Amino acid sequence: MSNIAILEIDGKKYEFPVIVGTENEVAIDINKLRGETGAITIDPGYKNSGSCTSNITFLDGEQGILRYRGYSIEDLAEKSNFLEVAYLLIFGELPTAAQIEKFENDIRKYTLVNEEMKNIIDGFPRTAHPMGVLASLTSALTAFNPKSVNVDNEKEMYEAVCKTMAKFLVIATWTYRKNMGYPLNYYDNTKGYVENFMRLMFELPTGPYKMNPVVVNALDKLFILHADHEQNCSTSTVRMVGSSHAGLFASISSGVSALWGPLHGGANQAVLEMLEAIQKDGGDVEKFLAKAKDKNDPFRLMGFGHRVYKNFDPRARIIKKAADEVLADLGVDDPVLDIAKKLEKAALEDEYFKSRNLYPNVDFYSGIIYRAMGIPTEMFTVLFAIGRLPGWIAQWKEMRVNKEPIGRPRQVYTGSPLRDFTDINNR
Ligand code: CMC
Numbered sequence: 001m002s003n004i005a006i007l008e009i010d011g012k013k014y015e016f017p018v019i020v021g022t023e024n025e026v027a028i029d030i031n032k033l034r035g036e037t038g039a040i041t042i043d044p045g046y047k048n049s050g051s052c053t054s055n056i057t058f059l060d061g062e063q064g065i066l067r068y069r070g071y072s073i074e075d076l077a078e079k080s081n082f083l084e085v086a087y088l089l090i091f092g093e094l095p096t097a098a099q100i101e102k103f104e105n106d107i108r109k110y111t112l113v114n115e116e117m118k119n120i121i122d123g124f125p126r127t128a129h130p131m132g133v134l135a136s137l138t139s140a141l142t143a144f145n146p147k148s149v150n151v152d153n154e155k156e157m158y159e160a161v162c163k164t165m166a167k168f169l170v171i172a173t174w175t176y177r178k179n180m181g182y183p184l185n186y187y188d189n190t191k192g193y194v195e196n197f198m199r200l201m202f203e204l205p206t207g208p209y210k211m212n213p214v215v216v217n218a219l220d221k222l223f224i225l226h227a228d229h230e231q232n233c234s235t236s237t238v239r240m241v242g243s244s245h246a247g248l249f250a251s252i253s254s255g256v257s258a259l260w261g262p263l264h265g266g267a268n269q270a271v272l273e274m275l276e277a278i279q280k281d282g283g284d285v286e287k288f289l290a291k292a293k294d295k296n297d298p299f300r301l302m303g304f305g306h307r308v309y310k311n312f313d314p315r316a317r318i319i320k321k322a323a324d325e326v327l328a329d330l331g332v333d334d335p336v337l338d339i340a341k342k343l344e345k346a347a348l349e350d351e352y353f354k355s356r357n358l359y360p361n362v363d364f365y366s367g368i369i370y371r372a373m374g375i376p377t378e379m380f381t382v383l384f385a386i387g388r389l390p391g392w393i394a395q396w397k398e399m400r401v402n403k404e405p406i407g408r409p410r411q412v413y414t415g416s417p418l419r420d421f422t423d424i425n426n427r
Pocket residue numbers: 229232262263264265267292293299300301302303304305306307308356358361362363
């Protein structure tokens with residue numbers, strides 16, 4: 001591969017450097033394009049544009065490969081745990097036993113959320129969607145932690161990481177408790193991070209909460225699978241907002257909002273709602289497949305297709321296995337799950353889906369496990385956000401430490417040329 005790309009505009013040739021990544025991904029560095037040629041590129045949805053170089057996550061959509069810091073997602077899901085993976089993503093290496101113990105203890109130092117946050121939660125109607133509340137509460141954390149992090153100071157950065165990991169988990173579960181009208185719960189520093197999620201959600205003052213290790217284990221795995229996915233919509237948002245030197249909480253809050261959309265993390269909720277709609281309609285999966293294929297119908301098969309994975313989603317494979325284990329352990333017999341299986345089989349055999357490489361993605365199966373665990377549908381995307389948090393932090397940190405410039409794309413203006421102002425009486 002030549003290390004120079006040549007572009008010809010109006011008969012004049014320009015040379016641009018070619019960058020090759022660790023896994024031989026090729027990119028043309030057009031940093032000087034506008035300066036030298038006066039032209040820009042246009043790439044809606046950034047399907048061909050790299051916004052940065054990154055050492056965090058490698059993803060090969062054609063081969064279905066996902067690696068965090070060089071470790072395969074399959075190995076991490078089987079042999080590691082969520083906090084270890086968070087450490088790996090954020091700090092670059094798997095922690096030693098002493099490092100992970102310290103990390104967990106340091107997170108515990110920040111698990112108490114300011115009581116005044118409860119006043120903010122009280123301002124929301126109980127019917128508010130948990131993702132909207134979570135975005136607002138994350139942003140509100142800025143008010144209680146107004147000092148912005150000096151990213152060049154390792155100790156400050158480390159403290160900010162621990163604080164974010166601690167408080168985000170607690171407020172995420174508070175969105176559910178508010179919804180249910182339950183008293184808000186506190187983190188138990190004698191228990192693990194993922195165990196705490198279950199307790200924070202479901203433990204009631206009226207009696208002890210019985211933890212199911214199979215569920216905790218599956219949830220830990222799900223969080224690992226969601227932990228990072230390079231420059232997806234919410235992560236790019238976090239990097240973009242952070243590039244203006246907005247703080248970590250403000251940047252993460254914008255990531256939560258981006259994740260909420262049904263084409264991104266909101267798809268896990270949309271999948272379940274779709275399956276329930278199919279059930280209500282009589283359970284005819286072929287009818288809904290036909291709707292998804294009809295170009296005049298806006299309906300899409302939720303949980304199918306991916307911008308990057310055009311072969312299979314490696315996360316979906318792991319989750320499918322975990323889903324089978326959890327469902328067997330919990331002895332779940334749910335007609336909605338039968339519809340999911342039928343739909344999956346029919347879509348995988350359908351020419352429209354096959355020819356467009358549309359496979360079940362991570363969200364198709366995650367919703368099914370969450371439902372079996374008793375997690376309400378509206379909380380599904382919140383769980384995605386908890387899993388994605390380490391990735392957002394790692395990417396924000398990398399962007400700031402690398403001193404990336406403020407994100408500010410260009411455009412091609414296609415509106416009206418200059419025209420004379422028309423007086424209001426003559427319009
Ligand atoms: N159902 C029916 N048709 C689809 C679907 C779908 N779920 N996804 C893509 N297509 C069709 C699309 O209409 C187009 O057809 P044609 O070539 O005839 O015009 C073709 O497949 C290519 O689709 P695209 O919209 O150009 O692909 P994209 O890369 O822009 O979109 C996507 C990717 C994930 C937004 C899309 O597949 C989709 O909307 N899926 C459903 C929502 C979903 O499950 N999202 C979760 C993604 S995984 C979690 C995450 O990381 O966020």
